[in-house]
Amino acid sequence: MTGVGKLGWVLAAVCFFLYAPIAIVIVMSFNASKIPFQWTGFSTRWYSELFANASVLEGLRNSLIVGVSTMILSVVLGVLLAIGITRHSTSSAVQALALAPAIIPDLALAIGLLALFSAISFPLGLTTVILSHTIFCMAFVAAIARGRILQIDPALEEAALDLGDTPRGVFFRVTVPSLMPAIIAGALLAFTLSFDEFVITFFTNGPSTPTLPIVIYSMVRFGVTPEINALASLVLLFSVAIVLISQRSVKLSQSI
Amino acid sequence: MGYVIAFMVLPIAIIATYSFFQRGQYGGIVYSLTLDNFARALDSLYVGILGTSVALSSTVTLLALLIGFPTALAITKLQPQHQNIALVLVILPFWTNFLIRTYAWIVLLSSEGLLNQGLLGLGIISDPLALLYTPGAVVMGLLYAYLPLMVLPIYAALSRIDPSLREAAIDLGASRFTALRQVVFPLAIPGTLVGCVFVFVPSVGNFIVPELLGGGKTVMVGNLIRDQFLKARDWPFGSVLAMAMVVMLVLLFALQARITKRVLGQG
Numbered sequence: 315m316t317g318v319g320k321l322g323w324v325l326a327a328v329c330f331f332l333y334a335p336i337a338i339v340i341v342m343s344f345n346a347s348k349i350p351f352q353w354t355g356f357s358t359r360w361y362s363e364l365f366a367n368a369s370v371l372e373g374l375r376n377s378l379i380v381g382v383s384t385m386i387l388s389v390v391l392g393v394l395l396a397i398g399i400t401r402h403s404t405s406s407a408v409q410a411l412a413l414a415p416a417i418i419p420d421l422a423l424a425i426g427l428l429a430l431f432s433a434i435s436f437p438l439g440l441t442t443v444i445l446s447h448t449i450f451c452m453a454f455v456a457a458i459a460r461g462r463i464l465q466i467d468p469a470l471e472e473a474a475l476d477l478g479d480t481p482r483g484v485f486f487r488v489t490v491p492s493l494m495p496a497i498i499a500g501a502l503l504a505f506t507l508s509f510d511e512f513v514i515t516f517f518t519n520g521p522s523t524p525t526l527p528i529v530i531y532s533m534v535r536f537g538v539t540p541e542i543n544a545l546a547s548l549v550l551l552f553s554v555a556i557v558l559i560s561q562r563s564v565k566l567s568q569s570i
Numbered sequence: 571m572g573y574v575i576a577f578m579v580l581p582i583a584i585i586a587t588y589s590f591f592q593r594g595q596y597g598g599i600v601y602s603l604t605l606d607n608f609a610r611a612l613d614s615l616y617v618g619i620l621g622t623s624v625a626l627s628s629t630v631t632l633l634a635l636l637i638g639f640p641t642a643l644a645i646t647k648l649q650p651q652h653q654n655i656a657l658v659l660v661i662l663p664f665w666t667n668f669l670i671r672t673y674a675w676i677v678l679l680s681s682e683g684l685l686n687q688g689l690l691g692l693g694i695i696s697d698p699l700a701l702l703y704t705p706g707a708v709v710m711g712l713l714y715a716y717l718p719l720m721v722l723p724i725y726a727a728l729s730r731i732d733p734s735l736r737e738a739a740i741d742l743g744a745s746r747f748t749a750l751r752q753v754v755f756p757l758a759i760p761g762t763l764v765g766c767v768f769v770f771v772p773s774v775g776n777f778i779v780p781e782l783l784g785g786g787k788t789v790m791v792g793n794l795i796r797d798q799f800l801k802a803r804d805w806p807f808g809s810v811l812a813m814a815m816v817v818m819l820v821l822l823f824a825l826q827a828r829i830t831k832r833v834l835g836q837g
Binding site: 342418423427510517527535553 | 668816
């Protein structure tokens with residue numbers, strides 16, 4: 315079984331490649347020295363400085379506003395979209411179009427949205443960022459929800475209708491509860507995507523409401539500092555935690 | 571559905587329309603039809619940048635394929651419960667902040683960075699190497715960012731292949747490598763093509779990696795489009811460039827669909 319052994323090494327090397335750079339940033343964030351590349355001792359100084367940095371806190375606040383709004387909007391619209399494309403449309407073109415924002419380059423979507431907002435003279439700000447994030451997060455929610463809808467037995471809904479429930483009641487008492495694991499997974503994914511999104515925000519945001527990635531971008535352009543390392547570590551761990559919870563939820567939805 | 575059309579089709583349509591208009595004196599748009607923007611896009615400067623983008627993205631895609639295929643193959647050889655863990659490990663970095671993953675490479679590659687310090691410390695080099703702000707750094711950053719997108723579709727394709735097909739080939743006298751080459755590879759072509767498209771498409775349109783790791787020396791079409799929209803404020807010309815990119819990518823999708831159809835048709 316030497317073949318398996320060799321492939322095992324490939325896997326280990328790829329994981330090293332994927333995680334070593336991230337690990338280095340996290341380790342360096344605890345470096346006491348102000349010179350980013352010289353280790354002088356363990357310190358949590360940069361983390362406390364971070365929480366005193368007004369622009370970081372403002373970015374965090376804006377990102378949370380955008381993330382939560384995007385999450386709510388894209389779950390409602392994404393689930394409805396998924397029901398629409400799986401139950402009421404057989405056209406593969408419609409299905410492809412609905413999922414397209416997840417595939418087309420973010421830059422193309424970003425300039426298109428910028429052009430749209432400026433054509434209708436809609437002022438750029440957090441509202442335009444939320445609308446834009448919703449477009450592409452919704453596609454991911456719809457993809458997850460669609461997988462779950464295909465597993466639900468339509469007889470459940472028919473049975474509820476036969477037993478005298480209204481279509482509205484069936485939707486809220488049968489359809490939504492059986493989609494719940496997919497809804498939770500989709501919501502968490504939408505939140506992370508929005509929280510980390512940069513390109514679309516860069517184009518559709520106004521100048522006075524920077525989100526956290528915009529703040530990170532302006533910091534990163536001026537080089538490596540221990541403070542960025544600390545901020546990067548927190549943001550990384552936050553996303554990883556949310557994605558792992560979301561993965562568990564998807565797994566739950568598959569096992570039901 | 572109306573919402574999707576309003577926010578998906580409309581923006582693309584506006585961009586397509588803008589590409590035929592003229593730039594105003596102060597950066598606005600003058601609504602008179604012209605083909606000048608298209609003529610300007612054929613200037614050797616811009617064609618060259620497009621060429622650089624395609625060349626760099628192709629290199630990234632090829633490297634991702636060379637690393638991603640054995641990785642996906644390795645995952646399929648694991649126990650089923652370990653396969654899920656390995657998949658999560660491979661995809662997890664992809665869901666984290668893109669800027670930070672790119673930033674990590676500045677930490678690694680800069681002249682006082684860890685790679686140079688390590689090599690200096692070991693006495694392998696006497697002067698720091700210029701690793702950052704090179705096309706190589708751009709390729710590295712893009713590869714790092716998009717490798718998971720190559721592994722996942724190839725894994726999906728490989729895990730659907732019935733293992734008895736390969737065993738049958740070996741029973742009939744094929745060597746392990748021949749069985750891999752003649753049975754497994756052809757069946758994995760559709761998934762592999764999806765992986766290539768998933769890596770190539772975001773690489774071409776990327777402007778963050780060329781800016782942060784290429785230091786503005788390696789200009790890709792994404793940087794050019796960004797600058798036309800946000801710095802030069804020449805939206806019509808930016809629109810032409812964006813349309814060129816989108817059309818190229820649509821052709822790529824069509825090519826991938828065609829090859830997949832042909833491969834499956836033969837099977």
